[in-house]
Amino acid sequence: MAAAGGAAVLPFPDRLTKEPTVPAPAALAPASIRRRLVLPARLVTAGRLARRFAQHERTATVARFTVRHGMYALGGAGVLARRGWESRTTARYERMMRAAEAAGQPEVAMDWEQRAAAFRSARHQRRMDWITAPIKLAKSLLAGSIAGAAILLALGIAMACTSHHIGDVIAPMVFAVHLANMVVFIASVVWGPLLTALPWLTLLTCWNTGRRRQAAPAWALPAKAGGEGEPITPSSVVLALRDLGIAPLRKSILEMGDAGAAMLSPIVIAGCGVEVDVTLPTGVSTDEIQKRRRKLAENLNRHEHEVFITIPAAARTVRLWIADAGALDEPIGPSPLVTDASSTANYKTGRAPWGQDLRGDAALISLYQRHLLVTGLSNQGKTVSLRSLALWLALDPTVEFRIADLKGVGDWGMFDGLATVLIQGPTDDHVIDATEMLEEMVEEMERRLQAPAGTVFPPLIGIVDEAQNAFMCPIIGADKRPYGGTKATSRYFMAGRKIHNQGRVVNVLLWQGTQDPTDQNLPKLIREGAHIRASLVVGTESQARMALGDKAVDGGAAPHLLRQGLDKGTLVVTGDGIKLAPGQSSVTVRTHYIPDAEAIEITDRAKAARSAVATRAATEKDAVQVDPLADVAAVLGDASRMLTREVLQRLAERTPGFYRAWTPQDLKQLLESARAAPHKSDGQMVVTRTKVLDALARRDATPTDGYAE
Numbered sequence: 006m007a008a009a010g011g012a013a014v015l016p017f018p019d020r021l022t023k024e025p026t027v028p029a030p031a032a033l034a035p036a037s038i039r040r041r042l043v044l045p046a047r048l049v050t051a052g053r054l055a056r057r058f059a060q061h062e063r064t065a066t067v068a069r070f071t072v073r074h075g076m077y078a079l080g081g082a083g084v085l086a087r088r089g090w091e092s093r094t095t096a097r098y099e100r101m102m103r104a105a106e107a108a109g110q111p112e113v114a115m116d117w118e119q120r121a122a123a124f125r126s127a128r129h130q131r132r133m134d135w136i137t138a139p140i141k142l143a144k145s146l147l148a149g150s151i152a153g154a155a156i157l158l159a160l161g162i163a164m165a166c167t168s169h170h171i172g173d174v175i176a177p178m179v180f181a182v183h184l185a186n187m188v189v190f191i192a193s194v195v196w197g198p199l200l201t202a203l204p205w206l207t208l209l210t211c212w213n214t215g216r217r218r219q220a221a222p223a224w225a226l227p228a229k230a231g232g233e234g235e236p237i238t239p240s241s242v243v244l245a246l247r248d249l250g251i252a253p254l255r256k257s258i259l260e261m262g263d264a265g266a267a268m269l270s271p272i273v274i275a276g277c278g279v280e281v282d283v284t285l286p287t288g289v290s291t292d293e294i295q296k297r298r299r300k301l302a303e304n305l306n307r308h309e310h311e312v313f314i315t316i317p318a319a320a321r322t323v324r325l326w327i328a329d330a331g332a333l334d335e336p337i338g339p340s341p342l343v344t345d346a347s348s349t350a351n352y353k354t355g356r357a358p359w360g361q362d363l364r365g366d367a368a369l370i371s372l373y374q375r376h377l378l379v380t381g382l383s384n385q386g387k388t389v390s391l392r393s394l395a396l397w398l399a400l401d402p403t404v405e406f407r408i409a410d411l412k413g414v415g416d417w418g419m420f421d422g423l424a425t426v427l428i429q430g431p432t433d434d435h436v437i438d439a440t441e442m443l444e445e446m447v448e449e450m451e452r453r454l455q456a457p458a459g460t461v462f463p464p465l466i467g468i469v470d471e472a473q474n475a476f477m478c479p480i481i482g483a484d485k486r487p488y489g490g491t492k493a494t495s496r497y498f499m500a501g502r503k504i505h506n507q508g509r510v511v512n513v514l515l516w517q518g519t520q521d522p523t524d525q526n527l528p529k530l531i532r533e534g535a536h537i538r539a540s541l542v543v544g545t546e547s548q549a550r551m552a553l554g555d556k557a558v559d560g561g562a563a564p565h566l567l568r569q570g571l572d573k574g575t576l577v578v579t580g581d582g583i584k585l586a587p588g589q590s591s592v593t594v595r596t597h598y599i600p601d602a603e604a605i606e607i608t609d610r611a612k613a614a615r616s617a618v619a620t621r622a623a624t625e626k627d628a629v630q631v632d633p634l635a636d637v638a639a640v641l642g643d644a645s646r647m648l649t650r651e652v653l654q655r656l657a658e659r660t661p662g663f664y665r666a667w668t669p670q671d672l673k674q675l676l677e678s679a680r681a682a683p684h685k686s687d688g689q690m691v692v693t694r695t696k697v698l699d700a701l702a703r704r705d706a707t708p709t710d711g712y713a714e
Contacts, residue, residue: 077215253288298314337360356369375536377539378531378552405463406468409439410471413431450508641694649669
């Protein structure tokens with residue numbers, strides 16, 4: 006088709022003359038792709054909103070409110086159920102008997118046993134009465150009905166005689182029937198709402214009981230319920246003592262003109278609590294107060310672990326330290342070894358920063374010429390508390406460490422390159438290595454003791470962690486002596502005893518950490534040889550006495566009353582290396598916690614301050630090849646003959662890891678097998694040099710018959 010003027014006109018002119026329109030990328034994308042792009046953004050936004058909602062203060066408040074009141078109801082139900090159970094059974098009496106036996110009060114336990122027997126007898130009688138109760142009830146109802154009808158009939162006759170109307174005879178009976186109908190009607194009206202309200206009344210009772218007992222987690226309790234407590238005043242202390250259940254004490258307080266105030270010293274602030282001395286009246290002993298520590302704490306509105314009772318020097322006096330409510334649950338600050346990178350140590354004059362006492366003062370301990378024992382239950386901070394002292398002492402370049410970690414999980418691994426010996430492992434082989442490490446220390450101690458008077462020796466610290474593994478080791482050595490055990494034949498026991506007896510004066514010291522002390526895994530002579538004894542929580546009072554001694558426990562030390570799992574790192578310490586209050590035999594220390602990473606930083610500083618140390622992983626016997634016959638010839642030297650005991654001594658000095666356990670019989674067997682047997686000279690056994698050299702020559706001529714090991 007042609008247009009006017011001869012110009013050609015093409016179809017669809019717009020497509021040729023207009024530029025194409027390019028849609029936006031979102032418009033080009035299909036709907037499914039757009040939804041996939043939008044969905045992640047919405048999820049991210051929803052997640053942010055959910056996190057903001059969960060972290061909002063109001064959400065936390067609502068959550069605490071819900072948990073608190075829910076636990077009030079559940080805890081109250083448990084309290085009421087327990088009360089009901091105890092009222093119907095002898096559980097209460099048995100609990101009191103156990104408590105009396107644990108407190109060492111057999112007469113009180115016997116009294117509760119008699120009460121339990123009386124309760125069981127009365128309960129049996131009640132059950133027998135229930136068997137005959139239906140018959141007695143039926144007889145009582147029949148007799149009561151007849152008597153009631155007779156009374157009503159007599160009353161009706163009297164009324165009829167008075168009114169001269171025969172119908173009044175049954176008037177009282179009609180009234181009784183109407184009264185019964187009214188009671189039934191009222192009961193039918195009230196019964197429905199009562200049944201509806203009964204569950205809610207029960208729930209309210211449970212909630213109120215739980216609220217009074219604060220039966221909810223500490224984090225859900227209101228701030229004022231969680232940690233304020235009531236202030237300690239003279240009147241509150243006197244009332245708490247009066248209500249302890251000690252009759253002479255109560256009577257004396259009531260008879261005092263000043264209501265007991267004269268018993269108390271001034272109440273003074275002591276750290277995160279207060280302290281007061283109580284002079285007891287005659288007839289009341291200090292141990293009676295100590296045995297009622299829990300009741301005294303509750304009378305003061307405190308938990309048991311927030312009240313400490315010690316015995317000062319004054320007669321008939323107890324010293325009460327009462328913590329601010331909740332203060333002991335707050336952690337103490339970091340160790341100065343961590344916060345001060347320039348800190349140093351001095352073995353002789355310095356004091357290690359171990360932690361804080363209950364007053365909040367720094368607990369500093371002198372380690373100069375003092376053996377150390379730390380004990381307690383497993384996983385309560387024993388290794389960390391013992392290691393923190395070693396970390397401080399490592400900053401003194403003159404101190405040498407020999408360490409045996411018989412747990413072997415790397416708690417002492419940072420001392421690699423710092424200790425000359427580092428044994429890590431729980432097996433019997435590791436116990437053998439640890440025993441030989443101590444025996445090497447004994448040899449070093451004896452060498453120092455024989456040095457000229459006035460010689461000053463650098464400190465040598467032997468540390469055995471989990472020492473109970475050593476005492477319980479069943480292995481018997483080649484000399485027929487056991488490595489473990491508690492007898493004089495035990496190699497570990499005797500090595501420890503020798504160091505305890507004489508090591509202090511030449512600066513050879515033994516530190517031990519052990520679990521769950523008993524006579525089997527912590528012998529009496531070993532534990533009493535330590536100058537400083539410290540105990541974390543233990544299970545019983547008898548274990549506390551094993552850990553700290555009778556004097557400390559009788560004076561108020563009570564590691565068995567610490568809370569397992571909650572008082573980690575809290576030690577009860579006795580000994581002359583730590584400052585004690587006048588008249589006190591122990592002090593409670595909350596130790597600083599030094600994690601592994603920070604411990605490594607401290608040991609790195611210690612390594613930088615001293616010469617490089619090549620750490621042995623075990624004793625030398627595992628790496629040294631010995632030739633006993635050649636060694637005998639070497640120790641004889643140019644001497645024509647030598648006493649057998651002198652030969653043994655020189656062999657032990659030459660290769661202690663191999664020859665230390667040798668006896669004269671072992672040497673005799675070796676030389677007899679080589680045809681160079683020792684003989685007597687002037688009444689003493691000697692080894693002849695020519696015989697030994699001839700034996701070596703014969704062995705060299707016949708290599709297959711050699712004796713090298």
